[in-house]
Amino acid sequence: MRPVSSEFLVLKATALFVLWVLLSGSFDWIHLVLGGVLSFTVAWLNSGHSPFVPNFRLWGKIFLYLPWLFLKIVQSSLHLSKLILNPALPIDPRLLRVETNLGRRAAVVLMGNSITLTPGTITAEIDHDVVPEALAAEADPDALLVHAIDETSAGDLTSGRLEAKIAEVFKNEERRW
Amino acid sequence: MKIFFICVLFILAVLIAAYLYRVLQGPTIFDRLLGLNGISTKAIILLVLMGTVFERVDMFIDISTGYALLNLVGALAVAKYLEQKGLP
Amino acid sequence: MDILSVLFILAGLFFLIVAAIGVIRLPDVFSRAHAVSLTDSLGAFLMLVGLALHEGLSKNNLKIIAVLALLYIQNPVITHATIRAALRSGLKPWRRESS
Structure with a gap:
């Protein structure tokens, strides 16, 4: 896996988390924690591709x-x-x-x-x-x-x-x- | 208000029939593909409208999002395939 | 608020009906694609905004806006793919005879 820019990782995870909250629509602790863990994992797994910095x-x-x-x-x-x-x-x-x-x-x-x-x-x-x-x-x-x-x-x-x-x-x- | 929404729903169903005519009659296969794309856009609107009628918009919106994504993938796959294959 | 929503929905319905008439009337694939794009851009926008206004202030509005953004990004892509496939497979666009 290529080296990952941490800024990009955080941005991607945040975007995925916002999408999760938007689609699930519930604000329980279990949903938020599950969404955070999942979005961070997906962003980490995917961070080798498309390493651009959003403008x-x-x-x-x-x-x-x-x-x-x-x-x-x-x-x-x-x-x-x-x-x-x-x-x-x-x-x-x-x-x-x-x-x-x-x-x-x-x-x-x-x-x-x-x-x-x-x-x-x-x-x-x-x-x-x-x-x-x-x-x-x-x-x-x-x-x-x-x-x-x-x-x-x-x-x-x-x-x-x-x-x-x-x-x-x-x-x-x-x-x- | 509910009666109005149900009327709009019926009109949309009739419009889908117009697109279905194009899908069945289209001279070329691209007409059929285009008609299918129009039907799916209308189906998305129809799902949101149905959610408003049944007062369960939160559920139906998710279904329509999934439908839109599936439509994107399907239409692109068929268009790419036809582009390589040419007119049948 | 309800009156505004009904107005938006009726305007959207007008564009959807015009697009359906166009899909039946217009002569070839390329022109029909214009009619379908009329539905996709303005018709869907007016209908969904009307429904969101009827919904009032809630989180469903955000979801409706997300669906709308998805439609606005994906529909040009699909139309472009179809038209490019039609052009590359050798279809000639319909021309008016007098020209």
Whole structure:
């Protein structure tokens, strides 16, 4: 087993213990002691894997980014509902490549997740994967293949507003992985 | 209030039937997978609603959490398998 | 409080019904995935928040929020996996003929 950073061990055990209390919902001594022992054991057994140090400041910034994402979700949900309820069904689906210069795995993951969470756009492929012949362009380092249901849904991506928001979240963070 | 919740429960069951139509009729296998995913999301909501009707939310929430986790693993396994195998 | 909860649940039900109509009406897998994601994000959020409001202040609310966070993390992953499998196995997205 690899050497364990004790800070990480304590954090993992605390997170597991909070989950235990949340799920069991009882505050007897026996439950608390059992949960503490079990969560510490599980954290100790698992501590060889994924030895990263959590970055709470970054998580806080991501948390502050969520309301903006939620606003976007509401807007595009209403737009998509209008499209579906329209008898003529005026959809115009398309695949488009969105190139990003975020340069970090975590930022690209957050961006892909946000795109898929917003109704009307879905991330279909990321970067170095097999690109189908229909769109056989040379893949840049960070390119997302996005399926959008019409022009308006893709507006935030083509104008680069989402990427600017995410770049703002990840600004001033030294890269760890 | 209870009557309202039971009405919502019935409407949700009817919506599940709509997804079931997609699962049974889907032209490709991915339609079926997608319909199954929609059904499971609705089943999670349905379980929490049922807990509210029976006033045992604490128990039903745990069931729905387990259901969500199982759905994640199952759907990912099927999608990965189909991705390697290609269209049947 | 009950009125607010009923309003939330009705709004969530609206989005769920629209998504079910979309799943039946839309032409191919890729567009249907958009309809399913409509259910997953806003429909589930409104329904579960409505139920949590009806529940009042208790520890069940925390559990409902945990289920909601789980849904918000896992549903994009599942949708992305399905769509990527569909794209890689060679399905062409439906295009409007005029274009």
